[in-house]
Amino acid sequence: RKEVEQDPGPFNVPEGATVAFNCTYSNSASQSFFWYRQDCRKEPKLLMSVYSSGNEDGRFTAQLNRASQYISLLIRDSKLSDSATYLCVVNKGPRIPTFGRGTSLIVHP
Amino acid sequence: GAVVSQHPSWVICKSGTSVKIECRSLDFQATTMFWYRQFPKQSLMLMATSNEGSKATYEQGVEKDKFLINHASLTLSTLTVTSAHPEDSSFYICSARDQGSGSSRSSYNEQFFGPGTRLTVL
Numbered sequence: 001r002k003e004v005e006q007d008p009g010p011f012n013v014p015e016g017a018t019v020a021f022n023c024t025y026s027n028s029a030s031q032s033f034f035w036y037r038q039d040c041r042k043e044p045k046l047l048m049s050v051y052s053s054g055n056e057d058g059r060f061t062a063q064l065n066r067a068s069q070y071i072s073l074l075i076r077d078s079k080l081s082d083s084a085t086y087l088c089v090v091n092k093g094p095r096i097p098t099f100g101r102g103t104s105l106i107v108h109p
Numbered sequence: 110g111a112v113v114s115q116h117p118s119w120v121i122c123k124s125g126t127s128v129k130i131e132c133r134s135l136d137f138q139a140t141t142m143f144w145y146r147q148f149p150k151q152s153l154m155l156m157a158t159s160n161e162g163s164k165a166t167y168e169q170g171v172e173k174d175k176f177l178i179n180h181a182s183l184t185l186s187t188l189t190v191t192s193a194h195p196e197d198s199s200f201y202i203c204s205a206r207d208q209g210s211g212s213s214r215s216s217y218n219e220q221f222f223g224p225g226t227r228l229t230v231l
Contacts, residue, residue: 034219043202043222044153087152089220096143097220101152 003027004090006100013107017078021103023088024070033071035062036087038102044087047073078107112136113205115223122193123231129189130226132203138183139205143220144176147200159186193230201226 006023013019025033033050048055050062050071061074071090075082088100112135122128132142140161145153157178158166165178177189186205190197204220 041200041225041227043225045222046219049219096155096158099153099155 003098004088004100006088006103008101008103010104010106013078013105015078015080015107015109017107018074018076019078019105020072020074021086021088021105022070022072023090023100023103024068025088025090025098026069027090027092028066028069030069030090030092032091033062033064034089034091034097035060035071035073036089036099038085038087040085047086075105078105080107080109083107113203113221113223115203115226117226118224119227119229121229121231124194125192127189127191128193128228129187130201130203130228132186132188132205132223134184134205134221137205137207139186139207140183142180142186142203142205144178144186144188145202145204147202147225153202156188161186190228193228195230198228198230201228 004025011019035047036044037047038044048057048060048062050064052064054063059076063072073086083106085102085104087102089097091097114133114135116131120128142159144156146156147153155168156171156176159178159180161180161183167173175191180186202225203223206220
């Protein structure tokens with residue numbers, strides 16, 4: 001089993017739709033979690049950290065389920081500009097972060 | 110957020126030549142920097158962890174004699190692809206971590222990425 005797994009997609013949704021991605025991780029000792037966004041041929045950029053209590057930033061909500069070892073990202077009211085690849089990152093303490101392969105989202109008019 | 114620069118942003122070279130890529134943290138000190146490689150439609154693959162003042166730690170399957178890493182200061186790490194071949198053509202990205210927890214501009218363990226270097230070996 002890979003350390004961090006994501007459905008590569010693509011998820012094809014119309015503008016205004018709500019879409020959710022999951023990311024599972026194998027190491028129960030993992031301590032910090034992030035969602036990054038990567039546009040085509042660009043570097044990843046932090047979208048949001050994921051806290052145990054869950055957190056929300058505008059249209060984006062991230063949740064962590066330690067018991068089932070997954071994190072999720074929910075995007076409400078999708079915009080065309082949300083089209084990108086969303087990368088899940090899991091850190092085992094201060095050690096090296098592990099990236100998922102990313103989930104591709106395409107928002108169409 | 111913190112800023113990481115990378116130079117050059119793209120390079121085209123002949124097979125057999127060496128290419129040096131620089132990664133700089135512009136407004137913070139980074140004792141650790143990471144080097145990644147990304148092939149089209151694939152995830153970022155960690156190549157090595159660069160530690161200031163000591164040897165880099167390479168991931169399994171990455172040749173340390175081919176990918177030379179030097180981290181001579183707290184703001185600069187370099188990756189040299191020696192005797193590059195067409196299969197080394199890829200997008201190389203560095204990242205640095207702002208070690209200060211509780212920093213107003215970063216989450217603990219947040220990585221800041223350079224803009225990447227696109228290497229094409231002919």
